[in-house]
Amino acid sequence: MAISFDNKTVLVIGGSTGIGLACVQQLAERGARVIGTCRDPEKAILLSAQLRDQGHDVAFEAVDISDERSIDDLFQRLHAQYLELHGAVNNAGMTQDAFHVADTPREVVDELIAVNLKGTFLAMQHEIRWMQAQGAGAIVNVASIAGLRGVKNLAMYSATKHAVIGMTKVAAQDTAADGIRINATCPGTTRTEMMARQMQTRQGGEQATLETIPMRRASSPDEQARAIIWLLSDDASYVTGETITVDGGRTID
Numbered sequence: 001m002a003i004s005f006d007n008k009t010v011l012v013i014g015g016s017t018g019i020g021l022a023c024v025q026q027l028a029e030r031g032a033r034v035i036g037t038c039r040d041p042e043k044a045i046l047l048s049a050q051l052r053d054q055g056h057d058v059a060f061e062a063v064d065i066s067d068e069r070s071i072d073d074l075f076q077r078l079h080a081q082y083l084e085l086h087g088a089v090n091n092a093g094m095t096q097d098a099f100h101v102a103d104t105p106r107e108v109v110d111e112l113i114a115v116n117l118k119g120t121f122l123a124m125q126h127e128i129r130w131m132q133a134q135g136a137g138a139i140v141n142v143a144s145i146a147g148l149r150g151v152k153n154l155a156m157y158s159a160t161k162h163a164v165i166g167m168t169k170v171a172a173q174d175t176a177a178d179g180i181r182i183n184a185t186c187p188g189t190t191r192t193e194m195m196a197r198q199m200q201t202r203q204g205g206e207q208a209t210l211e212t213i214p215m216r217r218a219s220s221p222d223e224q225a226r227a228i229i230w231l232l233s234d235d236a237s238y239v240t241g242e243t244i245t246v247d248g249g250r251t252i253d
Contacts, residue, residue, distance in 0.1 A: 003233045005032035009082050010232065012036045013065065013123050014092025016043055019142060019187060022225035023089050028056035030229070035078065036060045037092070065092040065119035066111070075126040084134050087232040088127040090120045091142040093160075098153035109156050116160035121167055124182075128175055136179040138232045141168045143184045145247050161186075165243055172241030181240040183231045188247025189218040214249035 010027050014020040015036030024036045028051060036058060038044050044060035051058035061077065064070040078085070093116045096108050120141060131137030146154055147161030168184040175182060189209055210216055227246045230236055245251055 003030055003229060003235060005030045005087075005233070007031070007033075008086040009033045009035065009084055010087040010089070011078070011085060011127070012089045012091060013063070013120075014038070014090070014142075016040075016047055016060070019190060019221045019224045019228070020089070020091040022221035023091065023228055024051070024058060025056075026222070026225050026229050027232075028058050032057070032087075033082075034058045035082070037063045037065075037074065039064055065123065066114035068118075068122060071119065071122050071126065075130070079130070085127060085130045085137060087138045087140075088123075089140050089142065089228055089232070090123050090127075092119060092123075093142065093144075096154060096157045099155075100153060101155040104155055112156045112160045116157070117163045120164055124167070124171060128171065128178075128180060128182075131180045132175070132178045137181075138236075139171075139180065139182045140228045140231045141182070141184045142228070143168070143186045143243065145186045145188045145245060145251050148186055148243075148245065148251055168243065169241050176240055181231075181236070183236070183239060183241065184243045185224065185227050185231070186243055186245040186247065186251075187219065187224045188245070188250045189213060190224055191218045191220060212250055213247070214252065217248065219246065219248060 005027055010032045012020050012023050012034060015024040016038030024034050027034045038060060041062040044062045048058060048060045061074055063074040094111060096112060124139060127139055141164050143164040144161040146158040147165045151158050165184055168182055172182040224246055227244055231239065
């Protein structure tokens with residue numbers, strides 16, 4: 001039986017490109033009322049119009065995930081518009097150029113902590129409080145295979161994605177009795193704008209990376225989104241605190 005999200009409201013933080021946009025589209029196709037977010041207010045208006053023209057119940061909101069007040073304002077607006085929040089995907093994140101750990105600029109450290117770590121944590125706090133009030137919900141945090149092991153020259157990106165996995169495990173324990181499930185996915189190399197940027201400074205570029213993947217290819221955003229959709233769905237009703245790796249076999253031990 002196909003997964004359905006009929007009559008369910010799902011929030012996708014960081015839903016305007018790549019894996020996030022694929023989640024928005026797949027959720028909408030499965031009947032969900034979807035709230036996506038992006039940083040640019042004009043892009044939020046454009047994406048809302050485009051997806052509604054396709055017959056989907058989608059609305060985009062602008063938020064700066066690195067700004068605590070912006071996150072608070074977002075959830076205040078959402079509470080005024082929606083009665084319930086059944087699911088949430090915390091996908092907003094940023095990568096970094098490749099730097100030796102000793103040469104990593106301070107601004108890179110600050111930006112990655114603000115977005116990947118603090119922004120994800122604060123958004124998850126809001127989602128949990130909302131779901132606690134209704135007694136149910138499912139959250140998926142998007143980490144990375146860089147959160148499973150050290151990746152040379154990506155110290156801060158790897159550190160923040162390790163943190164996402166850690167906070168997911170703790171939050172899952174803290175909220176299981178509230179009827180809330182919280183899991184994470186660890187995407188491997190995926191054809192997104194973020195991947196394109198990473199390959200510009202990574203030693204050996206894309207070809208060297210693909211050679212480390214047993215399947216010898218990058219994933220599509222749709223492949224990553226399908227794993228996220230499953231974790232949000234009732235098909236995963238007894239799954240919480242887990243990290244699902246979707247990487248074509250790259251991190252097989």
